Amino acid sequence: MKVSRMYAPTLRESPAEAEIASHRLMLRAGLMRKLVSGVYSYLPLGYRVIRKIEQIVREEMDRQGGLEILMSALQPAELWRASGRWEDYGPEMFKLDDRNGREFCLGPTHEEIFTALIRDEVRSYRQLPLLLYQIQTKYRDEIRPRFGLIRAREFIMKDLYSFDRDEAGLDVSYKKMYEAYCRVFTRCGLSYMVVEADVGAMGGTDSHEFVVVTEVGEADLVFCKKCGYAANVERAECIEPPVTDLEDLKPLEEVSTPDMRTIEEVSGFLEVPPSKLVKTLIYIADGRPIAALIRGDRELNEAKLKRFVGAGELAMADEETIGKVTGAPVGFAGPVGISVDQVIADLEIKGMSNFVVGGNAEDLHLRNVNIERDFKVDAYADLRNAVDGDPCPRCKSPLTAAKGTEVGHIFKLGTKYSEALGAKYLDENGEDHLIVMGSYGIGITRTVAAIIESNHDEDGIIWPMSVAPYHAVVVPINVTEQAQNDLANEVYERLNAAGVEAVLDDRDERPGVKFKDADLIGYPIRIVVGPKTLKSNQVEVKLRKSKETQMVDVESVAEYVTEIIRKELEMLMPK
Numbered sequence: 001m002k003v004s005r006m007y008a009p010t011l012r013e014s015p016a017e018a019e020i021a022s023h024r025l026m027l028r029a030g031l032m033r034k035l036v037s038g039v040y041s042y043l044p045l046g047y048r049v050i051r052k053i054e055q056i057v058r059e060e061m062d063r064q065g066g067l068e069i070l071m072s073a074l075q076p077a078e079l080w081r082a083s084g085r086w087e088d089y090g091p092e093m094f095k096l097d098d099r100n101g102r103e104f105c106l107g108p109t110h111e112e113i114f115t116a117l118i119r120d121e122v123r124s125y126r127q128l129p130l131l132l133y134q135i136q137t138k139y140r141d142e143i144r145p146r147f148g149l150i151r152a153r154e155f156i157m158k159d160l161y162s163f164d165r166d167e168a169g170l171d172v173s174y175k176k177m178y179e180a181y182c183r184v185f186t187r188c189g190l191s192y193m194v195v196e197a198d199v200g201a202m203g204g205t206d207s208h209e210f211v212v213v214t215e216v217g218e219a220d221l222v223f224c225k226k227c228g229y230a231a232n233v234e235r236a237e238c239i240e241p242p243v244t245d246l247e248d249l250k251p252l253e254e255v256s257t258p259d260m261r262t263i264e265e266v267s268g269f270l271e272v273p274p275s276k277l278v279k280t281l282i283y284i285a286d287g288r289p290i291a292a293l294i295r296g297d298r299e300l301n302e303a304k305l306k307r308f309v310g311a312g313e314l315a316m317a318d319e320e321t322i323g324k325v326t327g328a329p330v331g332f333a334g335p336v337g338i339s340v341d342q343v344i345a346d347l348e349i350k351g352m353s354n355f356v357v358g359g360n361a362e363d364l365h366l367r368n369v370n371i372e373r374d375f376k377v378d379a380y381a382d383l384r385n386a387v388d389g390d391p392c393p394r395c396k397s398p399l400t401a402a403k404g405t406e407v408g409h410i411f412k413l414g415t416k417y418s419e420a421l422g423a424k425y426l427d428e429n430g431e432d433h434l435i436v437m438g439s440y441g442i443g444i445t446r447t448v449a450a451i452i453e454s455n456h457d458e459d460g461i462i463w464p465m466s467v468a469p470y471h472a473v474v475v476p477i478n479v480t481e482q483a484q485n486d487l488a489n490e491v492y493e494r495l496n497a498a499g500v501e502a503v504l505d506d507r508d509e510r511p512g513v514k515f516k517d518a519d520l521i522g523y524p525i526r527i528v529v530g531p532k533t534l535k536s537n538q539v540e541v542k543l544r545k546s547k548e549t550q551m552v553d554v555e556s557v558a559e560y561v562t563e564i565i566r567k568e569l570e571m572l573m574p575k
C-alpha cells in the first residue's frame with residue numbers, strides 16, 4: 001500500500017474528548033473516527049487490526065471445534081420475554097418497534113437467540129455437544145460512553161455458546177474455551193489475568209473474566225503477587241480479620257449531629273476516623289426490610305448481600321420504608337432500636353468496639369456503641385468489596401488492587417436459558433433432558449483498545465506483530481530524488497514479493513513528518529532509504545519497540561525482515 005493512496009488521517013493534537021491513551025491514539029493515528037458518542041467508524045488501518053484479531057479468534061475457536069455462524073443484531077422481544085430479561089436487562093438495552101408495532105431490541109448479547117435456534121433444530125443426544133459462535137456487532141446503551149472502545153455503545157464481539165448433555169459435558173466445553181481464550185490473548189500480545197467473576201444478570205454458576213491490567217479500566221480487581229489469586233473486587237472473598245486489642249466498653253452516648261448525614265460529615269464533626277463509624281444500610285430483600293452494617297470506610301457489595309440472604313430480589317429501601325423502620329429521615333439510621341427482620345453485619349464489625357452509629361432520630365448519632373450490650377446482630381457475613389492490602393483469602397499475603405479492562409468473559413449458564421425457552425434433547429432411552437449451556441464472549445474492539453493501552457509510548461502505538469495493521473513501512477527521505485525513490489520502490493517490491501505486509505510512504509513530506517506518522521501508527525518495522533544508504537546500497541531497518549537499528553543490504557532486506565516477523569510471531573505463539 002502506498003501512503004499517498006492510503007486513508008489514514010493523522011492528527012498532531014490530542015482530541016479533547018479522549019481521556020485515555022487508546023482512545024487518543026486511535027483517533028490521532030487515524031484508525032477510527034467518532035460518529036456519535038460511543039459509536040465509531042473504523043478506518044482502513046483500524047479495521048485491518050480488527051480483522052487480524054478476528055482471525056486469531058476464529059483460528060482458536062475452530063481449533064476447539066467451534067463452528068462459525070452469523071445472526072442478526074435485530075432480535076424479537078418475545079425471546080427476551082421468555083427468559084425474563086426483557087425487563088431485567090434495564091435501560092442499557094436498545095429497544096425499538098417495527099411498523100406493525102412489534103417490539104425488537106438491538107442485541108447486547110445472544111443467549112436467547114442461540115438457544116431458540118438450537119431448540120428448533122437439535123433433537124438427539126447425537127447432535128451434542130455443539131459449539132456455535134459468531135463475530136458480530138452488539139449494542140448497549142451506556143449511560144455514559146467513555147474511553148473510546150472500552151465503553152462504547154456499539155461494539156464488535158465474538159460470542160460462542162456451548163450446548164451439552166450434562167454438567168460434565170459443560171465442564172469439558174468450559175475448559176476448552178478457557179484454553180482458547182488464553183491462547184487468543186497470548187497471541188494478541190496481551191498479558192492478562194484470569195479472575196473469578198460474579199455471574200450477575202447472566203445467571204449460572206461458574207464464571208471467569210480475562211482482564212488486562214491497565215491504568216484506567218472498567219474492572220476493579222485485586223490480586224495476590226504471592227499465590228496468583230485474582231478476583232474482581234465484587235467477587236473477592238474478604239476474610240475475617242483477627243480481633244486485636246478490644247477496648248474497654250465506654251458508656252453509650254447520644255450526640256447531636258445537626259444535618260450531618262454522610263460518613264464524611266459525621267466523621268469530621270465528631271473528629272473520629274471513618275473506620276470507627278458503622279454504616280447502617282436498609283435493604284428490601286424479597287419484600288422484607290433488612291439492615292446491613294458495614295464499616296464507615298468500606299463499600300457494601302450488594303451481590304454478596306443478596307447471595308447471603310438468598311433473596312431473589314434485593315434493592316435499597318425507599319425513603320418511606322427507611323422512615324418506618326428507623327423512625328427518622330434518611331441519613332440517621334442505626335442498629336440500636338431498629339425494627340427490621342434481620343440485622344446482618346460485615347465480618348469486620350465483629351471485632352469493633354465503642355463505634356459511632358446513626359441514632360434513629362433526626363440530627364442524632366450514638367457514640368461508644370457496642371454489639372450485644374446495645375443491639376443484637378443476627379448474622380455476620382462477608383458483605384464488603386475487597387480493597388488494596390486486604391489479606392489474600394488463599395495465602396493471607398496482602399492483596400494488590402488494580403484497574404483492568406475486561407476483554408473476555410466465560411460463563412457456565414447451566415439450564416437457565418434452555419429451561420426458559422424449552423431447549424431439550426432425547427437421550428439413548430428416548431427420555432428428554434434440558435440442554436446444558438455455557439456462554440463465552442470476547443470484546444474484539446475492546447481488545448484493540450486493551451492492546452494499545454498496554455503497548456504504547458509517548459510517540460504512539462507499538463503494535464505486537466500479530467495484530468499490526470502492516471508489518472513494515474518503507475520511508476524514502478526525499479521522494480523528489482529519483483534514485484532514492486527508485487530504491488525505496490525496489491525495497492517495497494521486494495518486501496511485497498516476500499509476503500511482508502508493507503507500506504511505502506511515497507508522500508512528498510519532510511522526513512520528520514513521515515517518521516512521526518510511522519511512530520504514531522506504530523508499524524513494528526521501519527525501513528529508511530536516504531542519500532547515505534543509497535551510496536552503500538544498504539537501508540536502515542529500525543524496530544519500533546526496541547528502537548534498535550541495523551544497516552541491511554538491499555538484496556537481503558526481504559529475508560532480514562521476514563525473519564524478524566517470523567521470530568516475533570513465534571514468540572507470541574502459546575507453547
Ligand SMILES: [Zn+2]
Nearest residue numbers: 224227392395
Ligand atoms: Zn495469595
